[in-house]
Amino acid sequence: MASIGDIALVTQVAVFHNKQAFDQLVRKYQSPVRRFFLNQTLGDEQLSDDLAQETFIKAYVNITKFRGMSSFSTWLMRIAYNVFYDQVRSKHQTDDIEDSTAAMRQTASTGDSNMKMDIHAAMALLKPDERTCITLQLIDGYPIDEISKITGIAENTVKSHLKRGKDKMANYLRENGYGG
Amino acid sequence: MDMEDKNDILLKQLFEQAAQQQIEDNGFTERVMMNLPEVKESRVRCYTRLWTMFCVVIAILIFWLISGWDMIEGMMTGGKHMLINTIEVFMLTAPTTEIEINPWTVVLLLGFVLVFLPYQTFRKLSATL
Numbered sequence: 001m002a003s004i005g006d007i008a009l010v011t012q013v014a015v016f017h018n019k020q021a022f023d024q025l026v027r028k029y030q031s032p033v034r035r036f037f038l039n040q041t042l043g044d045e046q047l048s049d050d051l052a053q054e055t056f057i058k059a060y061v062n063i064t065k066f067r068g069m070s071s072f073s074t075w076l077m078r079i080a081y082n083v084f085y086d087q088v089r090s091k092h093q094t095d096d097i098e099d100s101t102a103a104m105r106q107t108a109s110t111g112d113s114n115m116k117m118d119i120h121a122a123m124a125l126l127k128p129d130e131r132t133c134i135t136l137q138l139i140d141g142y143p144i145d146e147i148s149k150i151t152g153i154a155e156n157t158v159k160s161h162l163k164r165g166k167d168k169m170a171n172y173l174r175e176n177g178y179g180g
Numbered sequence: 181m182d183m184e185d186k187n188d189i190l191l192k193q194l195f196e197q198a199a200q201q202q203i204e205d206n207g208f209t210e211r212v213m214m215n216l217p218e219v220k221e222s223r224v225r226c227y228t229r230l231w232t233m234f235c236v237v238i239a240i241l242i243f244w245l246i247s248g249w250d251m252i253e254g255m256m257t258g259g260k261h262m263l264i265n266t267i268e269v270f271m272l273t274a275p276t277t278e279i280e281i282n283p284w285t286v287v288l289l290l291g292f293v294l295v296f297l298p299y300q301t302f303r304k305l306s307a308t309l
Contacts, residue, residue: 019213019216023213026208026212030203034208035201038203039198049208052208053208053215056212057212057215060217061217116197116198119198134191138191138192138195138198140199141199166187167187170187170191173194178190
């Protein structure tokens with residue numbers, strides 16, 4: 001359920017068009033939303049910030065549709081997920097992401113030992129849905145039922161994506177010297 | 181310990197740092213706030229303007245249809261005559277007429293002066309302060 005503080009802020013935005021209240025919501029949730037996009041785009045900061053901005057604008061425009069049945073962060077991440085997949089569906093953005101995937105693979109193969117780069121390189125091996133489920137669980141700490149709500153994917157399918165994604169990533173990371 | 185558990189442990193260790201990462205705002209919120217659309221407010225303003233225009237057009241039409249200007253002119257003339265007549269009657273009869281004063285009217289007038297007017301003044305003052 002949504003926290004009372006978030007509900008109070010959302011009410012002020014929805015009823016009184018209080019931009020100060022929305023400012024507080026953006027400040028509170030900018031980090032997880034931008035981190036989500038950063039992981040989905042494999043570290044493309046510019047694209048991540050553009051998508052995060054679009055997410056908050058969509059949240060503002062549709063704020064009256066928030067019913068408080070789930071937490072505000074889950075509702076916001078659901079919008080973020082839709083924004084990301086709208087971008088993925090468009091040909092141009094798909095090319096961008098494929099380019100960055102290739103760039104990450106190239107970076108990893110040139111022996112960059114930075115752990116963050118290795119994680120991104122490992123994530124580049126995953127399918128978009130697998131990557132989303134993995135990052136929502138391992139980085140944002142959402143349980144499986146919340147991941148299901150955010151992505152609109154059935155819980156059993158989320159479990160399958162997590163299993164397959166973790167296997168792929170672990171194998172890649174072991175091959176690159178992690179985990180003994 | 182099976183392979184699935186080993187994978188979980190390895191990934192949890194690697195993602196631990198990433199999970200704690202907090203992204204600094206660095207002007208992001210300001211950029212979002214600057215780009216927020218005025219969808220609802222502008223729509224409300226647009227409807228208000230349209231409604232006002234509609235009312236003005238209807239009022240002009242009614243005024244024209246019922247010859248409003250003639251009516252106003254008639255009312256002004258009639259009102260002027262009535263006022264002059266009333267003053268004349270009052271001036272002629274006032275010295276000889278006993279005026280009955282209803283005590284409830286006095287109470288209402290006093291109530292208005294002593295309660296309502298100070299309340300309104302106080303309300304306006306508190307709104308401005």
